[in-house]
Structure formats: C-alpha cells, structure tokens
Amino acid sequence: MKKILLPFVSMLLLLCVINQSAQAQLKRFSIGPFVEVGFPTGDFGDTHNTGYGIGLGADLKLVAGLTAVGSVSYFRFPGKTVSTPTGNYDVKSANVIPIRLGLRYNLISLLYVKVEGGTANFTGDYNNGVGALVAPGIGIRLLGLDVEAKYEAWFHDKTHGFFGLKAGYNF
Structure with a gap:
C-alpha cells in the first residue's frame, strides 16, 4: 500500500505544480486532487464497511455549460465479519x-x-478483475472547491453500489 501511495501522491503534487504554471495559458482546463467516502448499499453493504478514496480529477470546458470530466482514484472498502448458520467468516x-x-x-x-x-x-484478494462502472451525481462548484453527492455502481460478477460524497479542489 505504501509503495503505491507515495508515488501516487508525488505525481499528484507534480501535476498540481505544473498546472499552476499552465493556468495563465489554458483557462478552459483544470486539474486537482479529491477525497471521497462511500456508503455501501444492498449486498455490498452487508459485506463491507464504509469506504474511503483519494484521487485526481480533471475537466475541460467544451461549450456553454457543458464540460468533459475524467478521474482516476484508489478506493478501499474494508470487509466485515459475516455470520452464517454454519459460522462466522471474514470478508x-x-x-x-x-x-x-x-x-x-x-x-x-x-x-x-x-x-x-x-x-x-x-x-x-477480493473479487480480482475489471468491471464496468456508472456514476450519476449532483454537485456544487465554487471557484476551485468542488463538492459532489453521487451514486456509483461497479459491475463485476455482481453489483457493488454505494452512495458517495466527494470533495476536491481544482487548480
């Protein structure tokens, strides 16, 4: 975990510094870090606790009111101890x-x-592989501060859905 987190944070800081110098030239583009929290629902909520994530987002203004957005993040949902008629097991x-x-x-x-x-x-170890996702949301953006409420669903073997809150700052 530490081997992944340190290069990720270093790259994030480097991109923020580069973006600051480019702001004067490119006003239609912004990039910045964010944190998010997810509250699992359905079967996913039965087996996992509240999750936390960190990431990097970017956006590019297209036309009046419409913006293309993208992000990459790391999310972790800790497993629960589940009781069954045959005993307990850790997810x-x-x-x-x-x-x-x-x-x-x-x-x-x-x-x-x-x-x-x-x-x-x-x-x-949990459900290794790649799945699809969809994430509709609503938010408020004031200057560089961005706060969003969303529902996100990951589709891999079964649906892993959660309600999330995301807060970030775009430079």
Missing part, C-alpha cells in the same frame, strides 16, 4: 481503482449534474 477488503470519464452540465452557475462511466479495476 476481504475491496481495493478498487476506478477510472471514470463523463460529462458535467451546469444547471446554474454553481449547481451541476454529472454522469460518468468507466472501469473499476479490482485489486487484491
């Missing part, structure tokens, strides 16, 4: 790298709706 943690692309539309100057799709790369 492995879900470690996932979601890669999302989508569109955001500003309803008014601060309020937006967004829909993203992409892949969910499951790593580690």
Whole structure:
C-alpha cells in the first residue's frame, strides 16, 4: 500500500505544480486532487464497511455549460465479519481503482449534474478483475472547491453500489 501511495501522491503534487504554471495559458482546463467516502448499499453493504478514496480529477470546458470530466482514484472498502448458520467468516477488503470519464452540465452557475462511466479495476484478494462502472451525481462548484453527492455502481460478477460524497479542489 505504501509503495503505491507515495508515488501516487508525488505525481499528484507534480501535476498540481505544473498546472499552476499552465493556468495563465489554458483557462478552459483544470486539474486537482479529491477525497471521497462511500456508503455501501444492498449486498455490498452487508459485506463491507464504509469506504474511503483519494484521487485526481480533471475537466475541460467544451461549450456553454457543458464540460468533459475524467478521474482516476484508489478506493478501499474494508470487509466485515459475516455470520452464517454454519459460522462466522471474514470478508476481504475491496481495493478498487476506478477510472471514470463523463460529462458535467451546469444547471446554474454553481449547481451541476454529472454522469460518468468507466472501469473499476479490482485489486487484491477480493473479487480480482475489471468491471464496468456508472456514476450519476449532483454537485456544487465554487471557484476551485468542488463538492459532489453521487451514486456509483461497479459491475463485476455482481453489483457493488454505494452512495458517495466527494470533495476536491481544482487548480
């Protein structure tokens, strides 16, 4: 985990510094870090606790009110101990790298709706492999601060769905 996190954070800081110098030349593009929390629902909620993630997002303004968005993150949902009639067992943690692309539309100057799709790369011992994802959401963006509420579903063998809150800052 530490071997992955240190290069990821270093790259994130480097991209933020590069973006700051490019801001004067490229006003239609922004990039920045974010954190998110996910509250699992359905069967996923029966086997996993609240998850946390960190990532890097970018957006590119297309036309009035419409923006192309993308992000990559690392999400971890710790497993629970599940009781069955035959005994208890521990569920492995879900470690996932979601890669999302989508569109955001500003309803008014601060309020937006967004829909993203992409892949969910499951790593580690739990449900290893790649699945699809969809993530509709609604949010507020004030200057560089971005706060979003969303529902995200990952489709790999079964649906792994959760309600999420995401907060970030775009440079």
